Amino acid sequence: MFRKIYGFDAKDAMDSQSMIFFWTVVIPLFLTVHCLVPVGRERGFDLCVTSRQGIKDLSNQTLSRVPPHLPKITEYLDISYNNIAEIDDRSLVGLTKLCFLKATHCGLRFISPNAFVQTSGIKVLNVSQNSLSIIPDLSLPQLRILDLTSNLYDSYQLPSTFQKLTHLELLFLGSGKASLVKSTDFTALRNISVKQFGLSARTGWQSYESGSLTNLRSLQEMTLNVPFCEKFDIFKNFLMDLNRTQTTILRLVKLFPDNCTVADDPFETLKSMDLVKNLTLVDTWVNSSVMVKLLKNAWVSNIQQLGFFNITYNEDTPDGLNFFGQNYSVHLRSVIFDHVAHYQYKYPSFNISVEALSQMTYLKLSGTGMNISPCNLISALPSLETLDLSNNLLDESGFWWTFCSYTSVFPALKHLSLSQNRFLSLSIISEKTHQMRSLQSLDLSFNSISIGGRCSWPRHLRELNLSNNNLGNTVFRFLSPHFEWIDLSKTGITAIDQKVLLEFPSLTHLFLSSNSIQVLPVDLHAPLLHTLYIDQNIIATIYMGTFEGLPRLRTIKAGNNPFSCSCDSYWFVTALNKSLLPDWPLDYTCSVPPILAGMPLADYKPGKLSCELWLQAAIALSITFVITTALGFTFYACDGVWYTKMLWVWILVKRRGKKKTDKLRDVSFHYHAFISYSQYDSSWVESMLVSTLERAGLSLCIHERDFVPGEWIIDNIINCAEASYKTIFVLSNNFVQSDWCNYELFFAQHRAVSIQEDSLVFLLLEPIPPDSLPKKFLNLRGVLRQQTYLQWPGAGAGEEMKRQVFWSSLKAMLRVADRSMVLKDLAVDISETLSLMADQS
Numbered sequence: 016m017f018r019k020i021y022g023f024d025a026k027d028a029m030d031s032q033s034m035i036f037f038w039t040v041v042i043p044l045f046l047t048v049h050c051l052v053p054v055g056r057e058r059g060f061d062l063c064v065t066s067r068q069g070i071k072d073l074s075n076q077t078l079s080r081v082p083p084h085l086p087k088i089t090e091y092l093d094i095s096y097n098n099i100a101e102i103d104d105r106s107l108v109g110l111t112k113l114c115f116l117k118a119t120h121c122g123l124r125f126i127s128p129n130a131f132v133q134t135s136g137i138k139v140l141n142v143s144q145n146s147l148s149i150i151p152d153l154s155l156p157q158l159r160i161l162d163l164t165s166n167l168y169d170s171y172q173l174p175s176t177f178q179k180l181t182h183l184e185l186l187f188l189g190s191g192k193a194s195l196v197k198s199t200d201f202t203a204l205r206n207i208s209v210k211q212f213g214l215s216a217r218t219g220w221q222s223y224e225s226g227s228l229t230n231l232r233s234l235q236e237m238t239l240n241v242p243f244c245e246k247f248d249i250f251k252n253f254l255m256d257l258n259r260t261q262t263t264i265l266r267l268v269k270l271f272p273d274n275c276t277v278a279d280d281p282f283e284t285l286k287s288m289d290l291v292k293n294l295t296l297v298d299t300w301v302n303s304s305v306m307v308k309l310l311k312n313a314w315v316s317n318i319q320q321l322g323f324f325n326i327t328y329n330e331d332t333p334d335g336l337n338f339f340g341q342n343y344s345v346h347l348r349s350v351i352f353d354h355v356a357h358y359q360y361k362y363p364s365f366n367i368s369v370e371a372l373s374q375m376t377y378l379k380l381s382g383t384g385m386n387i388s389p390c391n392l393i394s395a396l397p398s399l400e401t402l403d404l405s406n407n408l409l410d411e412s413g414f415w416w417t418f419c420s421y422t423s424v425f426p427a428l429k430h431l432s433l434s435q436n437r438f439l440s441l442s443i444i445s446e447k448t449h450q451m452r453s454l455q456s457l458d459l460s461f462n463s464i465s466i467g468g469r470c471s472w473p474r475h476l477r478e479l480n481l482s483n484n485n486l487g488n489t490v491f492r493f494l495s496p497h498f499e500w501i502d503l504s505k506t507g508i509t510a511i512d513q514k515v516l517l518e519f520p521s522l523t524h525l526f527l528s529s530n531s532i533q534v535l536p537v538d539l540h541a542p543l544l545h546t547l548y549i550d551q552n553i554i555a556t557i558y559m560g561t562f563e564g565l566p567r568l569r570t571i572k573a574g575n576n577p578f579s580c581s582c583d584s585y586w587f588v589t590a591l592n593k594s595l596l597p598d599w600p601l602d603y604t605c606s607v608p609p610i611l612a613g614m615p616l617a618d619y620k621p622g623k624l625s626c627e628l629w630l631q632a633a634i635a636l637s638i639t640f641v642i643t644t645a646l647g648f649t650f651y652a653c654d655g656v657w658y659t660k661m662l663w664v665w666i667l668v669k670r671r672g673k674k675k676t677d678k679l680r681d682v683s684f685h686y687h688a689f690i691s692y693s694q695y696d697s698s699w700v701e702s703m704l705v706s707t708l709e710r711a712g713l714s715l716c717i718h719e720r721d722f723v724p725g726e727w728i729i730d731n732i733i734n735c736a737e738a739s740y741k742t743i744f745v746l747s748n749n750f751v752q753s754d755w756c757n758y759e760l761f762f763a764q765h766r767a768v769s770i771q772e773d774s775l776v777f778l779l780l781e782p783i784p785p786d787s788l789p790k791k792f793l794n795l796r797g798v799l800r801q802q803t804y805l806q807w808p809g810a811g812a813g814e815e816m817k818r819q820v821f822w823s824s825l826k827a828m829l830r831v832a833d834r835s836m837v838l839k840d841l842a843v844d845i846s847e848t849l850s851l852m853a854d855q856s
């Protein structure tokens with residue numbers, strides 16, 4: 016007729032082993048109870064905080080007053096755990112944006128009525144755990160959440176100014192000294208729609224006047240943190256008042272003190288409280304005898320959800336908790352045990368008729384130390400849809416306990432959580448899920464799962480949570496193509512392949528938070544993907560086009576990555592629709608370049624100009640043009656052309672000179688240079704050229720002076736040239752017109768002996784445009800085109816400098832090698848040419 020669940024019905028068969036279980040159950044339990052405090056953002060945080068810079072945490076800094084000159088943008092200020100005795104008129108001056116003020120554990124004794132003159136926008140005020148001796152006047156018209164618990168006022172009487180807190184929704188009151196609840200205490204709230212109300216009193220109440228609570232007509236959720244033991248009539252009065260509000264959720268914290276024997280039935284009133292749907296007992300000692308009383312009443316009440324959080328359970332009835340003979344519960348759907356400390360070192364024994372639980376759809380047994388799953392749990396709950404066995408000590412053999420024999424396995428179960436247990440093998444679990452015919456989602460997070468071995472998943476399983484297991488990049492190969500929802504947060508993934516998503520055509524949700532992914536492939540393809548979490552990885556840049564293959568995407572969480580504030584992120588900041596990002600802008604900050612580190616990504620506004628390539632190109636081009644023009648102009652104006660030419664010639668001379676010097680040794684010349692010029696330029700040659708060069712110690716051959724009379728002029732030129740290291744031609748329009756023919760002849764003659772062309776030096780006395788020359792002067796045109804000449808700067812101011820350059824270049828040319836060397840050069844050239852001619856004939 017009735018069977019045991021959550022008992023250890025295989026005990027008889029294995030007494031020796033139960034000893035072992037007994038220890039494994041109990042010891043870790045006391046550890047887990049205290050360590051796993053749920054973390055999450057405080058109530059009201061989202062109401063207030065819009066940017067990270069708005070958060071100012073000054074807790075635990077041994078402050079004795081609120082520091083002056085806090086940033087004006089402060090939205091959230093935490094000054095808890097300091098030694099601040101009062102918030103006076105000047106404490107919060109200037110903080111016009113302040114919305115959340117937290118000052119708990121401060122020894123706060125006084126809050127001035129004018130403290131909030133400049134901070135009237137405060138929505139959340141938490142001054143719990145202080146020494147306030149009266150409930151302060153608060154002129155905060157925007158206030159939504161107010162926590163005044165654990166102070167030292169001796170009455171709950173609210174000041175009449177509370178009538179002005181028209182937005183107040185959550186109010187928590189409590190004091191070690193208040194022990195009387197009067198019907199006038201909360202009248203100030205009569206016209207305010209407080210939805211959540213908390214009342215606490217450490218030592219219990221002396222009296223409760225009926226009608227006190229009925230002032231809170233809109234009340235929906237009540238938290239009572241007051242211990243009761245003998246005086247349950249006060250508790251009943253309170254419940255009857257509560258019945259006259261709208262309350263559907265009732266939380267009873269520390270209801271029974273440790274040393275209390277509960278003689279009456281404190282829960283009798285529950286039976287006729289029509290509205291309460293959700294009853295929770297928190298942080299209290301519960302004996303099995305009391306539990307039976309509670310269950311009896313709850314079973315026939317309207318309660319749908321019954322929860323026990325952080326209770327210490329003691330079996331004071333000899334054969335465990337026996338609950339049967341009751342009619343079916345029509346309303347109860349959900350039972351939660353979350354963190355149970357067992358007073359005795361033994362398995363608790365719950366004997367409850369299965370029929371009594373036939374309607375139950377939700378069961379959570381978490382933090383209970385369970386290491387073997389009760390047999391009947393698996394097969395006997397016909398309607399159970401969700402089973403949460405998280406935070407226990409189960410592994411494969413404990414959950415599928417070999418001594419259990421079952422006819423069916425979880426006939427209706429859709430959601431199974433085995434999170435925070437000791438499961439090891441994905442392969443075994445995947446095999447077992449085939450037995451659970453309705454299972455849709457499985458939570459294996461926070462286990463010690465390793466992959467390896469084949470996994471075969473049933474088609475009906477569509478959601479798998481493997482987060483917080485050490486799995487690595489290959490995990491995708493062990494998953495089912497039918498999965499729609501995959502959580503791989505914190506699984507040690509370092510890279511994802513763009514092809515990976517193609518294996519999961521039905522995928523709608525993918526969670527990859529807290530991994531070490533560096534790059535998101537640009538061509539991800541998942542036609543149905545709706546939600547993608549890639550926050551807390553090491554992604555620096557999300558490139559444009561990354562989400563193009565994800566047409567159904569509606570939510571991307573990408574915050575807390577080390578973003579690079581560079582142009583690669585420009586599109587993300589400016590073009591991406593921010594309604595896709597639930598964590599924008601709070602969780603997005605720049606990491607590189609170092610100069611921008613810590614800046615909110617939303618503030619990275621480089622401007623269109625600096626990041627659009629085509630714009631940049633256009634602007635760069637026009638700037639280059641302007642600069643070039645300006646430079647060109649300056650260059651021209653300062654005779655840059657002339658200097659450049661001279662520099663070029665000088666470089667050539669140096670190079671050739673070096674080659675020569677290496678090549679030739681011990682050769683001597685008669686002259687440094689032979690000078691060929693027109694009669695019309697003789698004055699310049701004599702006054703400037705010859706005098707300057709001879710003064711510099713160079714010897715020159717000049718035809719007027721050194722030519723042998725009677726010889727043909729060309730022979731004279733050749734003779735003279737052969738006796739000279741260099742031949743200097745002074746080019747001018749005169750020279751070209753009168754004497755160039757001779758030069759052409761000289762060239763023609765010379766081809767026979769092939770003088771090195773670099774032994775010829777051309778001085779340009781005045782500009783001669785190459786194209787103005789007759790076509791026949793091919794050689795001259797060549798000389799002028801290649802610009803292998805030295806140009807005389809001419810006369811005029813500022814030319815002195817240029818002339819010096821001119822002379823030193825010229826002298827350098829003539830001195831490149833000692834003249835003794837050059838004859839050998841010539842000799843070598845001649846012999847080379849002769850041998851060449853011999854070859855040709």
Ligand SMILES: *[C@@H]1O[C@H](CO)[C@@H](O)[C@H](O)[C@H]1NC(C)=O
Nearest residue numbers: 057058119141143160161162
């Ligand atoms: C106020 O602060 C205390 C201490 O941190 C915290 O326990 C409590 O939940 C806070 N109150 C509200 C309403 O958030």
Ligand SMILES: *[C@@H]1O[C@H](CO)[C@@H](O)[C@H](O)[C@H]1NC(C)=O
Nearest residue numbers: 254255258259284287288289
């Ligand atoms: C609670 O209120 C309902 C009517 O709303 C009433 O029928 C019931 O008797 C009340 N229960 C108690 C315990 O006052």
Ligand SMILES: *[C@@H]1O[C@H](CO)[C@@H](O)[C@H](O)[C@H]1NC(C)=O
Nearest residue numbers: 271274275276277300302331
């Ligand atoms: C529970 O039972 C023990 C004895 O078994 C008793 O001392 C204790 O006061 C009881 N506590 C409650 C809350 O019922």
Ligand SMILES: *[C@@H]1O[C@H](CO)[C@@H](O)[C@H](O)[C@H]1NC(C)=O
Nearest residue numbers: 048052298299300325326327
């Ligand atoms: C859980 O209960 C124990 C004792 O009953 C208490 O000391 C502890 O603070 C509670 N923890 C939480 C998180 O409520």
Ligand SMILES: *[C@@H]1O[C@H](CO)[C@@H](O)[C@H](O)[C@H]1NC(C)=O
Nearest residue numbers: 311314315339340341342343
């Ligand atoms: C069960 O319900 C029926 C009526 O529905 C009632 O007559 C009977 O007394 C109830 N039994 C118990 C044990 O409450």
Ligand SMILES: *[C@@H]1O[C@H](CO)[C@@H](O)[C@H](O)[C@H]1NC(C)=O
Nearest residue numbers: 568569590591592593594595
């Ligand atoms: C952004 O997306 C939302 C919802 O997806 C849509 O309503 C809104 O029009 C989009 N905004 C822009 C600028 O595209």
